[in-house]
Amino acid sequence: MEFKLKGKVVFFATHNIHKFNEARSILSPYGIAVGMIKVKALEIQSDSLSEIATASVTDTFNRCHLPVIVEDAGLFIDALKGFPGPYAAYVYKTIGNKGLLKLMENVNDRKATFQSAIAFYNGQSAPMCFEGEVTGEIAFEERLGSGNSGFGFDPVFQPVGSFKVFAEMTIEEKNRFSHRASAFRKFAEWYKR
Amino acid sequence: MEFKLKGKVVFFATHNIHKFNEARSILSPYGIAVGMIKVKALEIQSDSLSEIATASVTDTFNRCHLPVIVEDAGLFIDALKGFPGPYAAYVYKTIGNKGLLKLMENVNDRKATFQSAIAFYNGQSAPMCFEGEVTGEIAFEERLGSGNSGFGFDPVFQPVGSFKVFAEMTIEEKNRFSHRASAFRKFAEWYKR
Numbered sequence: 001m002e003f004k005l006k007g008k009v010v011f012f013a014t015h016n017i018h019k020f021n022e023a024r025s026i027l028s029p030y031g032i033a034v035g036m037i038k039v040k041a042l043e044i045q046s047d048s049l050s051e052i053a054t055a056s057v058t059d060t061f062n063r064c065h066l067p068v069i070v071e072d073a074g075l076f077i078d079a080l081k082g083f084p085g086p087y088a089a090y091v092y093k094t095i096g097n098k099g100l101l102k103l104m105e106n107v108n109d110r111k112a113t114f115q116s117a118i119a120f121y122n123g124q125s126a127p128m129c130f131e132g133e134v135t136g137e138i139a140f141e142e143r144l145g146s147g148n149s150g151f152g153f154d155p156v157f158q159p160v161g162s163f164k165v166f167a168e169m170t171i172e173e174k175n176r177f178s179h180r181a182s183a184f185r186k187f188a189e190w191y192k193r
Numbered sequence: 194m195e196f197k198l199k200g201k202v203v204f205f206a207t208h209n210i211h212k213f214n215e216a217r218s219i220l221s222p223y224g225i226a227v228g229m230i231k232v233k234a235l236e237i238q239s240d241s242l243s244e245i246a247t248a249s250v251t252d253t254f255n256r257c258h259l260p261v262i263v264e265d266a267g268l269f270i271d272a273l274k275g276f277p278g279p280y281a282a283y284v285y286k287t288i289g290n291k292g293l294l295k296l297m298e299n300v301n302d303r304k305a306t307f308q309s310a311i312a313f314y315n316g317q318s319a320p321m322c323f324e325g326e327v328t329g330e331i332a333f334e335e336r337l338g339s340g341n342s343g344f345g346f347d348p349v350f351q352p353v354g355s356f357k358v359f360a361e362m363t364i365e366e367k368n369r370f371s372h373r374a375s376a377f378r379k380f381a382e383w384y385k386r
Contacts (some may be wrong), residue, residue: 042237043237043238043239044235044236044237044238045236045237045238045245045283046236046282047283052238080287080288080292081286081287081288082287083283083284083287083288084287084294085283085287086283087238087280087283087284089277090238090240090278090279090280091276091280092271093273093274093278094275094277094278095273095274095276095296099276099296100294102296102298103288103292103295103296105295131195
């Protein structure tokens with residue numbers, strides 16, 4: 001079976017519908033259609049997000065043979081020496097926002113950085129990697145607004161230049177600031193050609 | 194070049210001299226000589242230590258072509274839903290024992306489990322995996338005795354059946370309790386044949 005598609009298409013390998021919706025909101029204006037696929041792919045341990053994403057995308061492509069993107073994100077808190085770093089997903093699943101805020105009790109330096117690395121591969125030449133980051137602060141309590149209500153550490157991360165945490169923003173607002181949006185925009189600029 | 198060795202020999206791929214010394218203390222009485230090699234091998238992200246160790250040992254063997262062991266360990270704290278789990282090394286490097294104790298402030302349920310998975314591969318048939326675990330409690334403060342003084346979370350982990358934390362024990366005492374010793378003993382029983 002062969003598909004004929006107008007414009008470009010890419011598949012985002014993720015189990016996270018929130019990430020997928022953010023990606024779609026960025027890519028649509030570029031005329032890039034994005035599909036969500038759930039593939040269990042290899043994920044390596046590394047302090048480098050781009051290394052994790054690049055290793056993963058090759059394996060993912062070998063399982064689906066589609067032009068595919070994987071994303072790896074991390075949250076690096078200065079006062080905690082980079083914790084939770086690339087293991088943000090496991091840390092979220094276990095101690096969550098409450099644990100993070102407990103670690104930050106009586107800590108004045110609230111600076112933190114969200115980073116995202118997107119790797120793309122379609123089986124030709126080498127995987128391409130695009131990175132984005134946003135600097136901000138860890139809030140003093142969880143905040144959930146009328147926005148997208150967020151996922152992961154969104155309720156405690158307030159980017160520089162906003163009075164809202166990510167969870168208080170709509171997808172469009174969050175995409176003006178977010179690490180993931182910034183990486184996806186770089187990808188789109190390259191992929192639309 | 195060919196070596197002739199009396200008895201059995203195995204190489205332990207680790208960068209941690211404390212782990213190596215523990216392994217040597219267990220394996221020597223079995224007549225198994227153990228060498229330390231430092232190989233940077235693939236480490237995957239997974240909630241399963243045996244999956245991490247098994248994936249890693251194949252890659253390690255392909256880099257060194259020696260009969261080789263890799264070990265992966267994790268600390269699973271009940272009240273923290275299994276945190277820090279398989280990412281104990283990164284968590285230790287960032288928030289350390291002080292961070293762990295802060296997360297456990299005002300927590301009554303101190304139960305925790307140390308787990309170890311050892312994978313062995315010599316290029317023949319499939320990798321073998323051996324597991325060990327020890328149950329205990331998270332202490333209320335860091336303790337360093339006149340023992341091995343410990344590494345990682347040893348200063349805050351007190352196994353069931355002892356009044357000492359791991360860091361207060363000699364290597365021989367720790368090996369009577371520890372997850373790693375238990376996994377290495379299983380390996381030794383199998384390997385000495």
